[in-house]
Amino acid sequence: MTKRFTLHGFWLSGPTYKVGLMLSLCGEDFAYHSVNLRAGEHKSPAFLAKNRFGQVPVLDDAKTGLALCQSAAILEHLAAELGKFQGEGAAGPARAREWMFWDFDRLAGPIYRSRAQRFGIRNFNQPVMEMYWAEGNAALKVLEEALAASDWLVGTKPSIADIDVYGVVAFAPQAGFDLKAYPAIGAWMARMEALPGFIPSDGLPKTAQA
Ligand SMILES: N[C@@H](CCC(=O)N[C@@H](CS)C(=O)NCC(=O)O)C(=O)O
Known part of the structure:
Protein backbone atom coordinates (compact mmCIF):
# COMPACT_ATOMS: atom_id res chain seq x y z
CA MET A 1 0.00 0.00 0.00
CA GLY A 83 -3.08 15.11 16.55
CA LYS A 84 -0.01 13.94 18.47
CA PHE A 85 2.78 15.64 20.46
CA GLN A 86 1.22 19.09 19.94
CA GLY A 87 1.94 20.31 23.45
CA GLU A 88 -0.49 20.17 26.31
CA GLY A 89 -3.20 22.79 26.79
CA ALA A 90 -4.27 25.83 24.79
CA ALA A 91 -0.81 27.37 25.00
CA GLY A 92 0.99 24.06 24.27
CA PRO A 93 1.66 24.54 20.53
CA ALA A 94 2.97 28.08 21.11
CA ARG A 95 5.20 26.93 23.99
CA ALA A 96 6.53 24.09 21.84
CA ARG A 97 7.28 26.58 19.07
CA GLU A 98 9.22 28.77 21.51
CA TRP A 99 11.50 25.82 22.32
CA MET A 100 11.99 24.94 18.66
CA PHE A 101 12.97 28.51 17.74
CA TRP A 102 15.30 28.58 20.74
CA ASP A 103 16.79 25.28 19.66
CA PHE A 104 17.87 26.52 16.23
CA ASP A 105 18.92 29.89 17.68
CA ARG A 106 21.06 28.66 20.58
CA LEU A 107 21.60 24.90 20.68
CA ALA A 108 21.67 23.35 17.21
CA GLY A 109 24.37 25.58 15.68
CA PRO A 110 27.12 24.92 18.23
CA ILE A 111 26.36 21.19 18.46
CA TYR A 112 25.79 20.38 14.79
CA ARG A 113 28.77 22.50 13.69
CA SER A 114 31.15 21.09 16.30
CA ARG A 115 30.09 17.62 15.18
CA ALA A 116 30.67 18.53 11.52
CA GLN A 117 34.18 19.72 12.47
CA ARG A 118 34.92 16.42 14.23
CA PHE A 119 33.67 14.47 11.21
CA GLY A 120 35.93 16.54 8.92
CA ILE A 121 32.94 18.03 7.06
CA ARG A 122 33.72 21.61 8.21
CA ASN A 123 37.02 23.30 9.04
CA PHE A 124 36.64 26.03 11.69
CA ASN A 125 39.63 27.68 13.36
CA GLN A 126 40.31 27.43 17.10
CA PRO A 127 38.58 30.70 18.20
CA VAL A 128 35.42 29.68 16.32
CA MET A 129 35.49 26.23 17.93
CA GLU A 130 35.94 27.83 21.35
CA MET A 131 32.94 30.08 20.67
CA TYR A 132 30.80 27.04 19.74
CA TRP A 133 32.02 25.25 22.87
CA ALA A 134 30.97 28.17 25.11
CA GLU A 135 27.66 28.71 23.29
CA GLY A 136 26.80 25.00 23.31
CA ASN A 137 27.47 24.66 27.02
CA ALA A 138 25.49 27.84 27.78
CA ALA A 139 22.49 26.41 25.89
CA LEU A 140 22.85 23.00 27.57
CA LYS A 141 22.82 24.80 30.94
CA VAL A 142 19.50 26.49 30.05
CA LEU A 143 18.08 23.11 29.04
CA GLU A 144 19.42 21.44 32.19
CA GLU A 145 17.65 24.01 34.38
CA ALA A 146 14.35 23.55 32.55
CA LEU A 147 14.54 19.77 32.80
CA ALA A 148 15.53 19.84 36.47
CA ALA A 149 12.19 21.57 37.07
CA SER A 150 9.98 19.49 34.74
CA ASP A 151 10.05 16.02 33.13
CA TRP A 152 9.09 17.46 29.71
CA LEU A 153 9.68 20.81 28.03
CA VAL A 154 5.96 21.63 27.65
CA GLY A 155 3.42 20.54 30.26
CA THR A 156 3.43 17.02 31.66
CA LYS A 157 3.79 15.02 28.43
CA PRO A 158 6.32 14.75 25.60
CA SER A 159 5.77 17.14 22.68
CA ILE A 160 7.44 18.19 19.45
CA ALA A 161 9.57 20.50 21.60
CA ASP A 162 11.18 17.44 23.22
CA ILE A 163 11.52 15.66 19.85
CA ASP A 164 13.11 18.73 18.23
CA VAL A 165 15.57 19.35 21.05
CA TYR A 166 16.35 15.63 21.48
CA GLY A 167 17.26 15.58 17.77
CA VAL A 168 20.13 17.92 18.59
CA VAL A 169 21.19 16.78 22.06
CA ALA A 170 21.48 13.17 20.85
CA PHE A 171 24.46 14.31 18.74
CA ALA A 172 26.17 16.29 21.54
CA PRO A 173 28.56 13.46 22.52
CA GLN A 174 29.71 13.11 18.87
CA ALA A 175 30.28 16.88 18.92
CA GLY A 176 32.54 16.54 21.98
CA PHE A 177 30.13 17.79 24.67
CA ASP A 178 30.18 15.77 27.89
CA LEU A 179 26.57 15.19 28.94
CA LYS A 180 27.63 13.71 32.30
CA ALA A 181 27.77 17.32 33.49
CA TYR A 182 24.01 17.60 32.81
CA PRO A 183 22.17 14.96 34.87
CA ALA A 184 18.63 16.29 34.27
CA ILE A 185 19.27 16.18 30.51
CA GLY A 186 20.52 12.60 30.90
CA ALA A 187 17.36 11.57 32.78
CA TRP A 188 15.15 13.26 30.15
CA MET A 189 17.03 11.47 27.35
CA ALA A 190 16.33 8.17 29.08
CA ARG A 191 12.61 9.10 29.23
CA MET A 192 12.65 9.92 25.50
CA GLU A 193 14.43 6.65 24.69
CA ALA A 194 11.75 4.69 26.61
CA LEU A 195 8.88 6.09 24.49
CA PRO A 196 7.14 3.51 22.24
CA GLY A 197 8.44 3.80 18.67
CA PHE A 198 11.72 5.50 19.66
CA ILE A 199 14.52 5.13 17.10
CA PRO A 200 18.16 6.03 17.85
CA SER A 201 19.99 8.84 16.07
CA ASP A 202 21.76 6.37 13.74
CA GLY A 203 18.53 4.51 13.06
CA LEU A 204 17.64 5.89 9.63
CA PRO A 205 18.45 3.83 6.53
CA LYS A 206 21.86 4.66 5.06
CA THR A 207 20.77 3.93 1.47
CA ALA A 208 17.65 4.62 -0.55
CA GLN A 209 14.79 2.31 0.25
CA ALA A 210 11.07 2.46 0.64
N1 LIG B 1 16.96 24.45 9.45
C1 LIG B 1 16.97 23.29 8.57
C2 LIG B 1 18.41 22.82 8.43
C3 LIG B 1 18.55 21.74 7.39
C4 LIG B 1 20.00 21.43 7.10
O1 LIG B 1 20.93 22.08 7.61
N2 LIG B 1 20.22 20.40 6.27
C5 LIG B 1 21.56 20.05 5.89
C6 LIG B 1 21.85 18.59 6.27
S1 LIG B 1 21.84 18.37 8.01
C7 LIG B 1 21.71 20.15 4.38
O2 LIG B 1 20.83 19.78 3.64
N3 LIG B 1 22.87 20.67 3.96
C8 LIG B 1 23.18 20.83 2.60
C9 LIG B 1 23.18 22.27 2.17
O3 LIG B 1 22.79 23.14 2.98
O4 LIG B 1 23.58 22.53 1.04
C10 LIG B 1 16.07 22.19 9.14
O5 LIG B 1 15.86 22.17 10.36
O6 LIG B 1 15.52 21.39 8.38
Missing part, protein backbone atom coordinates in the same frame (compact mmCIF):
# COMPACT_ATOMS: atom_id res chain seq x y z
CA THR A 2 1.23 3.51 -0.79
CA LYS A 3 2.39 5.29 2.33
CA ARG A 4 1.10 8.73 3.18
CA PHE A 5 4.49 10.19 4.12
CA THR A 6 7.84 10.04 2.30
CA LEU A 7 10.86 11.43 4.13
CA HIS A 8 13.72 12.62 1.93
CA GLY A 9 16.88 12.86 4.00
CA PHE A 10 20.40 11.79 4.80
CA TRP A 11 21.30 9.42 7.60
CA LEU A 12 23.94 11.69 9.20
CA SER A 13 21.57 14.68 9.21
CA GLY A 14 20.22 15.73 12.61
CA PRO A 15 17.19 17.58 11.15
CA THR A 16 16.34 14.44 9.10
CA TYR A 17 16.56 12.38 12.29
CA LYS A 18 14.10 14.69 14.11
CA VAL A 19 11.47 14.04 11.44
CA GLY A 20 12.14 10.29 11.32
CA LEU A 21 11.89 10.17 15.11
CA MET A 22 8.57 12.06 15.08
CA LEU A 23 7.08 9.75 12.42
CA SER A 24 8.25 6.69 14.30
CA LEU A 25 6.95 7.93 17.69
CA CYS A 26 3.60 8.62 15.97
CA GLY A 27 3.53 5.01 14.72
CA GLU A 28 3.56 6.13 11.05
CA ASP A 29 5.01 3.64 8.58
CA PHE A 30 6.74 6.05 6.18
CA ALA A 31 8.70 5.70 2.95
CA TYR A 32 12.30 6.89 3.05
CA HIS A 33 14.40 8.32 0.22
CA SER A 34 18.09 8.76 0.96
CA VAL A 35 19.27 11.95 -0.77
CA ASN A 36 22.85 11.73 -2.06
CA LEU A 37 24.30 14.99 -0.72
CA ARG A 38 27.82 14.11 -1.91
CA ALA A 39 26.53 13.85 -5.49
CA GLY A 40 24.66 17.16 -5.10
CA GLU A 41 21.22 15.56 -5.46
CA HIS A 42 19.82 18.21 -3.08
CA LYS A 43 20.70 20.94 -5.62
CA SER A 44 19.10 19.17 -8.60
CA PRO A 45 16.09 20.85 -10.27
CA ALA A 46 13.83 17.98 -9.16
CA PHE A 47 14.84 18.40 -5.51
CA LEU A 48 14.78 22.22 -5.63
CA ALA A 49 11.18 21.95 -6.84
CA LYS A 50 10.41 20.32 -3.47
CA ASN A 51 12.65 22.57 -1.36
CA ARG A 52 13.79 25.96 -2.67
CA PHE A 53 16.53 26.00 0.02
CA GLY A 54 18.19 22.86 -1.39
CA GLN A 55 18.44 21.06 1.93
CA VAL A 56 17.26 17.89 3.61
CA PRO A 57 14.91 16.97 5.16
CA VAL A 58 11.83 17.23 2.97
CA LEU A 59 8.58 15.52 3.84
CA ASP A 60 6.09 14.63 1.11
CA ASP A 61 2.56 14.35 2.48
CA ALA A 62 0.42 12.55 -0.10
CA LYS A 63 -2.81 13.42 1.72
CA THR A 64 -2.35 17.20 1.69
CA GLY A 65 -0.16 17.26 -1.45
CA LEU A 66 2.46 19.30 0.43
CA ALA A 67 6.22 18.92 0.14
CA LEU A 68 7.49 20.53 3.34
CA CYS A 69 10.98 21.58 4.41
CA GLN A 70 12.52 22.89 7.67
CA SER A 71 12.40 20.19 10.34
CA ALA A 72 10.57 22.29 12.96
CA ALA A 73 7.87 23.26 10.44
CA ILE A 74 7.54 19.59 9.48
CA LEU A 75 7.15 18.59 13.14
CA GLU A 76 4.39 21.18 13.57
CA HIS A 77 2.62 19.91 10.44
CA LEU A 78 2.78 16.30 11.63
CA ALA A 79 1.61 17.22 15.14
CA ALA A 80 -1.40 19.10 13.76
CA GLU A 81 -2.26 16.49 11.10
CA LEU A 82 -1.86 13.45 13.35
